[in-house]
Amino acid sequence: MKITSAPSSPARQSAAAEQSEVQRAVEIRGLTKHFRRQDGSTVPAIDGADLSIEKGEFVVLLGPSGCGKTTLLRSVAGLETPDSGRITVGGTTVFDGATGTNVGADRRELSMVFQSYALWPHMTAARNVRYPLENQRGARRDRSTMNQRVAEALTAVGIGDLGGQYPSQLSGGQQQRVALARALVNNSDVVLFDEPLSNVDAKVRETLRVELLSMQRRFGFTALFVTHDQAEAMELATRIAVLDKGQVQQFGTPDEVYARPATEYVAKFIGNTNELEGTRTEGGYSTSLGLVRTSAAAGERVSLLFRPEHGKLFAERPDMAAALPGRVVAVLFMGTHTEFLVQAGETRLRIWVSGRSTDFRDGDEVWVGLREQDVMVFPREGSEQQEPQEERA
Numbered sequence: 001m002k003i004t005s006a007p008s009s010p011a012r013q014s015a016a017a018e019q020s021e022v023q024r025a026v027e028i029r030g031l032t033k034h035f036r037r038q039d040g041s042t043v044p045a046i047d048g049a050d051l052s053i054e055k056g057e058f059v060v061l062l063g064p065s066g067c068g069k070t071t072l073l074r075s076v077a078g079l080e081t082p083d084s085g086r087i088t089v090g091g092t093t094v095f096d097g098a099t100g101t102n103v104g105a106d107r108r109e110l111s112m113v114f115q116s117y118a119l120w121p122h123m124t125a126a127r128n129v130r131y132p133l134e135n136q137r138g139a140r141r142d143r144s145t146m147n148q149r150v151a152e153a154l155t156a157v158g159i160g161d162l163g164g165q166y167p168s169q170l171s172g173g174q175q176q177r178v179a180l181a182r183a184l185v186n187n188s189d190v191v192l193f194d195e196p197l198s199n200v201d202a203k204v205r206e207t208l209r210v211e212l213l214s215m216q217r218r219f220g221f222t223a224l225f226v227t228h229d230q231a232e233a234m235e236l237a238t239r240i241a242v243l244d245k246g247q248v249q250q251f252g253t254p255d256e257v258y259a260r261p262a263t264e265y266v267a268k269f270i271g272n273t274n275e276l277e278g279t280r281t282e283g284g285y286s287t288s289l290g291l292v293r294t295s296a297a298a299g300e301r302v303s304l305l306f307r308p309e310h311g312k313l314f315a316e317r318p319d320m321a322a323a324l325p326g327r328v329v330a331v332l333f334m335g336t337h338t339e340f341l342v343q344a345g346e347t348r349l350r351i352w353v354s355g356r357s358t359d360f361r362d363g364d365e366v367w368v369g370l371r372e373q374d375v376m377v378f379p380r381e382g383s384e385q386q387e388p389q390e391e392r393a
């Protein structure tokens with residue numbers, strides 16, 4: 001669904017006609033961007049990033065503070081000039097370091113929603129939403145058509161009755177809805193979001209997330225969304241690009257990055273993990289808690305990681321790929337699951353059992369059993385590297 005009271009501009013229609021099905025919504029190739037710090041040193045904010053985003057996808061750029069996600073988003077928007085690489089939006093090259101192409105931000109066919117809402121304080125909500133229609137290059141519209149589209153956009157984001165209010169008269173959540181309406185009013189094919197929900201309180205954030213997803217499905221735009229909140233990323237994304245130091249560590253579905261992380265960094269950043277150090281031995285890896293049987297080969301010295309929900313607790317030693325002896329030192333009921341803290345040698349393991357579990361108590365001697373497929377094996381620094389894995393995206 002699109003806001004339909006006026007046909008899209010002739011330029012957009014012909015551009016759309018030129019686009020074949022195989023063309024991507026956004027394509028990023030070999031992008032780099034360095035910043036110079038006050039002390040004269042340079043920091044690689046983006047370091048050779050590649051991403052191919054299909055039309056209609058909801059792609060989340062996820063990573064800790066400083067990993068380069070905002071710089072990458074702003075480069076797509078045209079608010080930052082990369083050093084090298086190439087960006088296409090809807091099949092049109094908007095940046096190419098090799099040819100010197102750099103299409104201005106106002107000429108890229110996309111909209112952006114900022115963390116700070118970026119509303120004009122002296123304009124009503126409706127005027128804020130109308131602003132891009134009034135200032136769109138090459139598009140002339142009469143006032144009543146514009147007002148109709150503004151009303152439709154405000155209604156679509158659930159604040160059809162607040163058009164006459166000024167930003168200072170609106171709550172944070174309502175202001176972000178205005179910003180969203182402003183991004184939608186142009187019927188942009190691509191909408192960029194820079195942590196748009198981080199300034200609203202937790203309850204409103206949850207509501208807005210759900211609404212944003214359903215709006216994205218209804219309007220059919222491609223979303224590129226920056227967050228450092230992995231739960232938000234898992235909920236929203238069709239695919240997540242996990243960034244570290246300006247590089248895309250993995251680009252895959254939420255399921256893929258959670259269940260089959262490409263690197264130890266991704267495994268630890270997405271979800272919770274328990275960790276053991278292992279050294280290669282006959283049949284698997286030897287750890288301080290015994291043998292972990294696995295056919296995975298990731299070098300001589302490895303990190304063996306497993307999710308808390310994959311450890312199973314037993315009173316007797318189980319016949320599994322790993323059986324780690326320990327003692328329960330705390331039992332915490334978390335609502336959806338029970339967390340058992342198990343002291344196993346020097347290592348404190350977290351094991352989650354769904355629902356309320358009373359099978360073991362504080363002080364019980366237990367075995368933590370693991371299946372081979374639930375143990376993730378990554379080379380430790382300085383260890384012989386495994387063969388590069390096939391891209392899983």
Ligand SMILES: Nc1ncnc2c1ncn2[C@@H]1O[C@H](COP(=O)(O)OP(=O)(O)OP(=O)(O)O)[C@@H](O)[C@H]1O
Pocket residue numbers: 035036037043044045063064065066067068069070071072228
């Ligand atoms: N204008 C600038 N001048 C100098 N360094 C910058 C500038 N903008 C960003 N950086 C640096 O580039 C790196 C990436 O910054 P960026 O804002 O893209 O990260 P981010 O992942 O979006 O972080 P956050 O979640 O904190 O916003 C950081 O090391 C940052 O200090």
